[in-house]
Amino acid sequence: MTAYDPARRPRVAVLCSFNVDLVHGPLSEALAARGLPSELYFSGYGQWESDLHNSASELYRFGPQVVVVYPDLRDVVPAFGSTVPSKHEAEAAGAEAASALGQGIETFLSRAPGATVLCTGLTVPPVNALGLLEGNAGYSWRSAANAFNAHIQDLSEGQGRLFFLDIEPVIQRVGWTAWNDSRLWCIGRMRLARDAYPHLAAFWARAIRAMLTPRRKCLVLDLDNTLWGGVVGEDGLDGIQLGHSGAGLAFLEFQRAVKTLPARGVLLAVCSKNNRDDALEVFRAHPSMVLEASDFTAMEIGWDDKATGLRRIADRVGIGLDSLVFWDDSPVERALVRRALPEVLVPEVPEDPALHAEFLHGLEAFDTLTLTREDIRRSAMYREEAQRKTVRAAMAEGPPEAFYRACGIEMTVVRADDFSLPRLSQMVMKTNQFNMSTKRYSTAEIAAFMRAPDIDVHALRVSDRFGDLGIVGMAIVRRDTSPWLLDTFLLSCRALGRTIEHGFLGFLSRRATSAGAGLRALYIPTARNAPVKRFLDELGLEPVPAGGETFHVTIPSGLVAIPSWLTLTIEE
Secondary structure (H helix, E strand, O other), X not given: OOOEOOOOOOEEEEEEOOOOHHHHHHHHHHHHHOOOOOEEEEOOOOOHHHHHHOOOOHHHHHOOOEEEEEOOHHHHOOXXXXXXXXXXXXXXXXXXXXXXXXXHHHHHHHHOOOOEEEEEOOOOOOOOOOHXXXXXXXXXXXXXXXXXXXXXXXXXXXXXXXXXXXXXXXXXXXXXXXXXXXXXXXHHOOOEOHHHHHHHHHHHHHHHHHXXXXXXXXXXXXXXXXXXXXXXXXXXXXXXXXXXXXXHHHHHHHHHHHHOHXXXXXXXXXXXXXXXXXXXXXXXXXXXXXXXXXXXXXXXXXXXXXXXXXXXXXXXXXXXXXXXXXXXXXXXXXHHHHHHOOOOEOOOOXXXXXXXXHHHHHOHHHOOXXXXXXXXXXXXXXXXXXXXXXXXXXXXXXXXXXXXXXXXXXXXXXXXXXXXXXXXXXXXXXXXXOEOOOOEOOHHHHHHHHHOOOEEEEEEEEEEXXXXXXXXXEEEEEOOOOOEEEEEEXXXXXXXXXXXXXXXXXXXXXXXXXXXXXXXXXXXOXXXXXXXXXXXXXXXXXOXXXXXXXXXXXXXXXXXXXXXXXXXXXXX
């Protein structure tokens, strides 16, 4: 099993119920534009379902990492167009079609442990035999599509390597007449109009990017002419534009859009050149403010340049600059930040504030196909971390052990399962600082490790008296070597500095010693995992070259003790 490497060309297969070969060029371009130049495979017309079942097919020989499946209602429910179904008959037909496809997908996933499937949902052509009877008098084709989509969504929730893609919003945006061309169906079994292919390609490429690359974590906002119209320092609290009509409504709608982001695991911050008291007064006193000061993890309000403010926000929150999206109405400020901090994503914000909410919703930077418990609690976790820092500062003159004991740290090591898989995949893709090997594994590859008889995948949950940090650590141990090989050992940056890394490695070493195997770790130094080297130096461990840029680190039995102030629970 090979690790996912962002520099490697992902292999993407497209299985469609109709001829969709013309999307090849647009899809290749859309993936490359998102930093994912890829190798593509298309199933032959009429072979898309048999490809899933036949282990000798070209699909299996291609060995895709991602398989995109695109069924059409007119193909998977043969009765469409020739009958007028009752709602019950349509539901049964949709469920039957989904069950048949679902069996093929599950068969494929069981035989291809390194692959993930993205299944595009069914839509109903707006022009069909039911006409105005759709949804009336007990008739409905939409019931077939809904039953199909619900079945695939249920299957994806229990699978971990299957994701549902709702394409209906794309078709609504493009328009059915621009999406569908019945003439091409008669000529070459193609259902899509030529103008539809760039939109379909962008939709799929966006989903593939969300699956294979880490997303941005934090939206940093300007204030004047961003969260409200006007300049509060000049116009005053009563003079800014924010309300339920006119230009003020555009800013109100934008604030509502921003307010939804924390529920998607995105942090909010402010970076504004402003008088701090004037700006905070708007949050406290303006009756139309949707956002509250407490919604923001960090606020840099003053007269320093924006690049300096963004650096401070990244440091305070404990994330990289490459996790930030900076939103500012000023083209000058946007250009200055792009030049000073190329790692920060600076979108070209529309000039008209009425377009801001829709533009924000369309940003791909925050896309994700899964939402972990840690994502949902991210804002709360940073507030809890602020409490820890306050207590630590108050105890700064005492020994560190006193602070550790005061925290009441509880560690729980669990064997990875489908519940923890999304979070583990997320950490593997984005953890850089305390990541011993920095190997990048896809969700499907981690799932394959979990099921391998000679590989252990451990997840580490941590909590203390301030709150629950969730899953913050991961280890992949290969037991098919002697000594055992610690292939992956990583810890979220928010868990560092409390000897949790010592406790986790101590557990792994003790487990290997108990089995009479011993333990060595894979270490690949990078420009960003310096904390790992400091950790190894602290333990007196010397990496030994193992070829190229790879090193092995032998962990002597008993060297790494589990600190007494940590409470360790093991759940097998």
